[in-house]
Amino acid sequence: MAKIATNTNHVIVKTSLCLLPPLLLAVVFYLHFQTQLSMFSPVCRCAGQPAAVPGAVVDRLRASATFLPLKDTRQGAETWFISTLNATAEPEAEARNLVFPSPASAGRLLCLAAPSRRDGAKNAYAFAWRDALPRGAVLLPGLAFVSETAYDHTNIWHGLTALVPFASWHARSGCRARPVRWALFHQGEVRTEMSGWLATLEEAATGAAVAIETFDAPGEACFEEAVVFRANVAGMNKERMLRAADFMRCKARAYCGVDASSSSKAGGSGEGEGDASAALRVTLLFRAGARAFKDEAAVTRVFEECRRVGGCAVAAAHANNLTFCEQVRLLSSTDVLISAHGAQMTNMLFMDRNSSVMEFYPLGWKQRAGGGQYVYRWMADWTGMRHEGSWWEPVGEPCPDNPDILDCWKERQIGHNETYFAEWAARVFAAAKERKARSAAAEASSGDQRR
Numbered sequence: 001m002a003k004i005a006t007n008t009n010h011v012i013v014k015t016s017l018c019l020l021p022p023l024l025l026a027v028v029f030y031l032h033f034q035t036q037l038s039m040f041s042p043v044c045r046c047a048g049q050p051a052a053v054p055g056a057v058v059d060r061l062r063a064s065a066t067f068l069p070l071k072d073t074r075q076g077a078e079t080w081f082i083s084t085l086n087a088t089a090e091p092e093a094e095a096r097n098l099v100f101p102s103p104a105s106a107g108r109l110l111c112l113a114a115p116s117r118r119d120g121a122k123n124a125y126a127f128a129w130r131d132a133l134p135r136g137a138v139l140l141p142g143l144a145f146v147s148e149t150a151y152d153h154t155n156i157w158h159g160l161t162a163l164v165p166f167a168s169w170h171a172r173s174g175c176r177a178r179p180v181r182w183a184l185f186h187q188g189e190v191r192t193e194m195s196g197w198l199a200t201l202e203e204a205a206t207g208a209a210v211a212i213e214t215f216d217a218p219g220e221a222c223f224e225e226a227v228v229f230r231a232n233v234a235g236m237n238k239e240r241m242l243r244a245a246d247f248m249r250c251k252a253r254a255y256c257g258v259d260a261s262s263s264s265k266a267g268g269s270g271e272g273e274g275d276a277s278a279a280l281r282v283t284l285l286f287r288a289g290a291r292a293f294k295d296e297a298a299v300t301r302v303f304e305e306c307r308r309v310g311g312c313a314v315a316a317a318h319a320n321n322l323t324f325c326e327q328v329r330l331l332s333s334t335d336v337l338i339s340a341h342g343a344q345m346t347n348m349l350f351m352d353r354n355s356s357v358m359e360f361y362p363l364g365w366k367q368r369a370g371g372g373q374y375v376y377r378w379m380a381d382w383t384g385m386r387h388e389g390s391w392w393e394p395v396g397e398p399c400p401d402n403p404d405i406l407d408c409w410k411e412r413q414i415g416h417n418e419t420y421f422a423e424w425a426a427r428v429f430a431a432a433k434e435r436k437a438r439s440a441a442a443e444a445s446s447g448d449q450r451r
């Protein structure tokens, strides 16, 4: 009797051992199925709890999550962040990303142990099933936007290139995918700041205020859902960029209560205000400090010459004393933006498509700054604006202790050349005015056809 019992026990043990791999597989597929395709439906996980999974199996699954360095130093910059997965674009020509949970992650969540703000190789990631997170790990509910950039989320230009793919992702979800939190990384190092302008733009675009994860709490953090962009806009084509810019422009205007259909009547701030009939709205967006114009009054006078010829309104403003929404409002009613090279130029995003940009640099940039100085030409290209060229200050007092022309001049104030500015403005303004008149006529005639 005892012997039989032992045998039976033996058989049971054997049977359960044989059953373990299929059972494990079943668990894997169950969790996988349960979590995949949930990306764009963040809330609805109400249908049924998972069937009870034997505790021993869960323990094994928990232990199977392996933490690897977030920054894989054997890899190139585009892939060192979570290097064991390939990023993909869906649809093609969008920026490449990683989604958790997803079929590619076998239904697993992304878990991060990220104590370091200095060394990305000291931070780590693992994949784990929702119902078998590593011991001590904390489940962070909702959708996380995880951004790794080789640049900087506090610099408006660089931060914008990191933000665009998320805005596009959100738009493609039918505006349902709203981030509960952001996890920001620079080469795998934790970052906890985003420029205020970007954070407001993000909030306008997704409807969710930016909350940045600090990773200060004890335990690894596992995101209920996460989308990772680790190479800014890499993979995104021009058409997709334009579409994302249109989306952000539209959302920012709505957020700020700017009625785009009446933007031609809204006028700028300051001197442009009230001139509703102006055929052309010109905005001088000044900087304070580095790369400001030496003589703003003289520069303003030159461009105001267009008033004499008629049909133009000139608004002058300092970017630093406008709120985000004041910037959106002003640029929504601007046909030509005149500004010195610098972060405030990112506001071109808010102009109507086909509007014009004129850019100014101190001495030294043209000679030595290389391709990076053209970022606002690129931006004009992917926001659908016309970059009308640049003026580089041609001469200046040398720096006695600094033979490097860029280092010496980079942040200095910018002079002006009345003759050059006036001729350039006349050309740009005339063409812009003509384009505007043509598109207004086209709009009117298509309106007639509809009637």
Ligand SMILES: *[C@@H]1O[C@H](CO)[C@@H](O)[C@H](O)[C@H]1NC(C)=O
Binding pocket: 084, 085, 086
């Ligand atoms: C990623 O892509 C490379 C090259 O296309 C391939 O060799 C590698 O196996 C892929 N890795 C994974 C995890 O799919």
Ligand SMILES: *[C@@H]1O[C@H](CO)[C@@H](O)[C@H](O)[C@H]1NC(C)=O
Binding pocket: 288, 318, 320, 321
């Ligand atoms: C805006 O800022 C500039 C420079 O920072 C300053 O000179 C100017 O007076 C300010 N204008 C207003 C209206 O506050």
Ligand SMILES: *[C@@H]1O[C@H](CO)[C@@H](O)[C@H](O)[C@H]1NC(C)=O
Binding pocket: 353, 354, 439
């Ligand atoms: C922009 O201008 C081009 C021609 O210069 C025109 O074909 C296009 O329709 C314009 N786009 C918009 C949005 O006005």
Ligand SMILES: *[C@@H]1O[C@H](CO)[C@@H](O)[C@H](O)[C@H]1NC(C)=O
Binding pocket: 394, 417, 418, 419, 420
């Ligand atoms: C100012 O611009 C005009 C027209 O381009 C040019 O002929 C002149 O040499 C410039 N003056 C200076 C001081 O650079």
